[in-house]
């Protein structure tokens with residue numbers, strides 16, 4: 404073996420060196436990783452440049468700070484001096500400069516909506532954007548409202564467009580001696596349990612319902628205490644959701660409670676901030692030499708089911724900074740019998756996570772002890788289950804942990820899609836030792852004749868008799884055969900961003916349509 408020094412942190416292909424979503428990947432200079440940034444923020448240096456003062460920033464003032472050596476950016480109403488952060492930004496200086504002297508909220512949300520800039524940039528905080536006086540002349544009020552919205556200064560409800568008004572859910576509540584029932588009328592006919600997330604922490608109740616691309620939230624500080632266990636009833640056909648709470652004390656409530664900030668709001672899902680709850684680590688089992696299956700238990704007072712194809716965000720405080728990374732929940736194992744829909748384990752979230760030796764987040768995860776808690780967000784993602792309906796051929800192209808979204812998808816297709824003829828997993832790994840759940844996959848292929856798995860290794864030993872190489876047109880054309888010429892096909896792809904991009908390009912070159920391809924990205 405070559406005696407090479409360990410890779411610099413982060414390594415050239417680290418995700419810290421790459422902006423998400425297939426955007427520009429800028430190699431950071433040595434000493435400019437997220438950990439280095441955290442160290443700098445702890446050094447006591449005056450990073451905001453105002454000697455600890457916080458100021459009100461006008462739009463004119465913000466606009467003056469638009470150069471690399473003097474760059475201020477407004478994110479969600481707060482203004483940061485990002486000049487010292489330039490070299491540490493994974494997307495590179497040019498990406499950051501796009502928002503120099505301006506409101507960068509939209510730009511930041513497009514790239515890494517989950518990144519907690521409030522925490523990451525807190526030492527760079529200059530102050531708040533100054534609000535314009537409210538008594539503005541009528542003809543310009545709509546413009547200034549728009550600007551205030553961009554700055555995140557208006558309550559979310561005001562962001563509603565007229566066209567969504569008719570779709571806005573409504574709610575009501577009633578009580579019996581022992582119960583409080585909140586009824587939400589969503590007007591969505593195919594309502595189901597995966598679209599509803601409810602958390603009740605002490606007296607604080609938050610219910611979120613996804614209606615198409617929108618999110619409806621109820622958020623109240625309840626009038627009185629309730630028991631931990633909550634119940635959800637869904638009348639899918641009429642779009643009615645009931646949240647049932649057990650009163651702790653048998654008393655008459657005068658009101659449901661005090662509305663909190665997001666109460667009764669209906670906004671685009673992508674504009675809603677992430678909501679986290681604390682989950683307990685209940686088990687951690689080895690999958691391969693570097694990958695583990697983590698099982699986290701949801702609080703008793705949470706109702707949350709992660710839909711197929713969606714991910715969650717995990718949040719940990721590392722060296723005083725909140726760091727958030729996405730992970731894709733899967734099943735605890737690959738079910739082999741597809742006659743019955745698999746029983747849903749709604750109390751736990753299973754995550755298969757590769758521990759990188761230099762990984763900031765995964766190293767911290769690996770140090771969690773059984774019983775420790777971590778914050779987990781509500782589900783996110785843009786996979787549309789309608790793509791699987793009436794499907795005949797399913798191809799899953801996975802590299803490394805890019806296998807994780809394929810598990811639930813495969814299970815769903817084999818269990819619920821009666822038209823399915825073939826499901827093929829083409830699984831790219833470096834070595835045999837890296838293959839996740841190899842045994843289970845081979846068992847499944849033996850058990851279900853619709854399913855086939857092919858392992859392709861980029862760094863095989865000389866004993867490997869299977870296919871080898873990296874994703875390419877020639878390799879894909881050799882392994883992807885549909886069951887008949889015009890079959891309804893779906894190809895899902897997930898892995899390192901360049902792998903996914905290259906795969907999608909090959910598929911497009913083959914003539915597959917956008918509708919037939921789904922790439923899992925952030």
Ligand code: FAD
Pocket residue numbers: 410411412413414416417418419714728729730731732754755756757758759760761762763764765766804807899923924925
């Ligand atoms: P970083 O600190 O970002 O990277 C540090 C080290 O990691 C580097 O030095 C390098 O050695 C190594 N590294 C990082 N990426 C690679 C790579 N592609 N190839 C080789 N080395 C690399 N990960 C899972 O394990 N399971 C999941 O279910 C999962 N789901 C995801 C879902 C989405 C939507 C996305 C966008 C990513 C998902 N990831 C998943 C990746 C995960 O979010 C983190 O990026 C990953 O855990 C690395 O985090 P880190 O902070 O430990 O590593």
Ligand code: NAP
Pocket residue numbers: 418714731757802803804805806807808831832833837859860861862873874897898899900901902905923924925
């Ligand atoms: P890995 O072990 O580094 O690589 C797995 C296979 O992919 C190897 O054969 C590797 O070949 C190949 N590969 C890597 N980079 C490639 C590239 N640029 N072009 C072509 N092939 C490439 O993978 P990993 O460490 O498990 O990483 C998995 C990735 O999946 C992470 O980046 C993670 O963020 C992503 N992921 C995304 C989601 C999502 O939903 N978006 C979910 C889970 C995981 P080589 O040996 O030649 O490198």
